[in-house]
Amino acid sequence: MQGGFTIIMKETVNSSVRTILTNYLEQSNHRKTPERFAVLDTVYRFDRSFSIQELSERLEKAKFHVSRATIYNTLKLLLKLRLVVCHRLEDGVKYEASYGTENHCHQVCTVCGKVTEISVPNIVKEVNETHLRRFRKDGFSLYIYGICSTCQAKITRKQNKKNSTIK
8 A cells, every 4th residue: 555655645746846836937927838847747756866967868758858948947946946955966966856855864975976865863853953043944954975885895895806916
């Protein structure tokens, strides 16, 4: 039943974000273009952070041709509406759908650039309970940098191989 529940949740989120975008466009007297909604829908199909290039490739794969300028402008709008968050990482800028997500933490491999969302309830609790003077918190993201197990294993194998050839 878990899979069915996930599908219903995704449909609810997709419906909600489309409503938010529609309402904003109508109130601001902007055009409701198919390109804007295609970008939004594609963003919410990712289950991880993504680059502009990856977003563009997914749109092209779906046979939906959108210019780079339209992608950038739509992402800028989605950032303004807080439907997307931007992560500036060592390997470049990544975006992530943010509607309906809790505050979260990421671990970032400094070798391969892989970003993984992690659950650290104690940190989330502490940040949520922290009172900041003259500042209203809307949310947060935490980045923990290091080396993932895959890259660490590769480094260890390389060092072992190097050491065995020296002897």
